[in-house]
Amino acid sequence: MSFENFSFYLFAAVLIGAALSVIFSRNPVHAALSLVLAFFTAAGIWLMLEAEFLAISLILVYVGAVMVLFLFVVMMLDINLNRMREGYWNYLLPALVVSGIFLTELIILIGGRVAFSKPEKVPAAITSEGNTLQLGRLLYTEYLYAFELAAVILLVAIVAAIALTLRRRKDMKLVSSNEQFSANRESRLKIISMPSEGGRREDPS
């Protein structure tokens, strides 16, 4: 077994193990961390396919940003594990139906292609320049409109998310930062001259 095969099977085994652990671990923090591991190993497999840009951006976006926020939220939530496991049998049947439909669709879509055709070799890179450069060039020339459209959709989602969660409390004691920064000695401190009260003077003798 070559080193490449060995690392593929290693990554694949870790990926499947991590994915199973996402579903089966009882603690939501463990599940989130397993998902991080799954993303990381998936990036490893993509890297072996010489898809360097996809692999690195998977880590940058999902591991570095999305999952951090996810973990953040999961840690802050006070999750009652016993209550979450209530009604397991009620949910089982609909879950089985949904996952059955999903599995069938996946098998129709991908399974036929994999089962009835010989495994193809990964096509070699067309040019020697990295695929980051090529992808960038394509995204900003040929697929510019699709790219910009995706960006606009994301922007709308951001605005919507902020608009949905932005509630200002009425009793908030927030001081505007401009006011804080413009504070100087004159606005906060006043030195007045007043006569001393003529207290007793100690006589040195």
Next chain:
Amino acid sequence: MIIEFLTPYLGDQLAYFSWTLIKVLAILIPVTLCVAYLTLAERKVIGFIQLRLGPNRVGPKGLLQPFADVLKLLTKEIIIPNGANKFLFVVAPMLSLMPALAAWAVMPFADGLVLSNIDAGLLYVLAITSMGVYGVIVAGWASNSKYALIGAMRSGAQIVAYEIAMGFALVCVLMMSGSLNLTTIVDTQRTGLGLLGWNLIPLFPMFVVYFISGVAETNRAPFDVAEGESEIVAGFHVEYSGTTFAVFFLAEYANMILIAALTSLMFLGGWLSPIPGIPDGFGWLAAKVAFMLFFFLWFRATFPRYRYDQIMRLGWKVFIPVTIVWLVLIGVLMRMDWWPW
């Protein structure tokens, strides 16, 4: 070369593997030594700023102090708190050290002197350094302590906020050089003008944003609310002792050196000499890294800790708009060919 010497004994793959391992060690051992002496330098520099002598008992002029510290930490007991998640508690320090060391894989030290000269080097660095936050968050959660969890939350929010500004600052750099390869980024700063050709001049605001974000990213003073000893004792690593604490310490200083090295490569011309006519070389890079590291120590001795809401304001409302404006400005200048360089 050594690889040809090894091949007959070990076979192709194993020889390549061991040669790479030797190169990795040749980078990591000096980095670790630098970390050790950075801790000494920090105590000395802050000592002098505060009119003290700093450590001067162990070895001549205190030069063996870092080794005494390491020995002390290694011989201490690792205490795992009750109710802590043992596995994550032990893994967390490794999670914070791993990215700090892995990022050195693409770091060029001089022309051609690099472990792995990949095209997407800058992206790799961004991706790897963005994983450093897991160590802090996992440590805070696994400790099963209020202080640790609060520290982890603060640090997580801070790192996420400043990473965006950092990323945008680096986008400006890659627009200037038209490449993500770190060696190419340094090479495009070679204009024959010495210091004037560096990215520092046209991208000065980005340099400032990047470096300050780097200070925030490494949780160093004045952005060290994650530790905040006056409010939350020591933040995310309050429950750590012995070796596990030493690993956190190592990671923090390794990250500082990494940020200083990246700033030198992106903005200060890496190994290029500032004055035309004087030869380039690794010495320049080392000098620039040391110069940037001095700023870290200087900041710590000078500034009081930021208030938490002001950290968030600086990250989201000041740095990100500044970087976006500069990004557009650079784009327009390049498009119009109004480029003085």
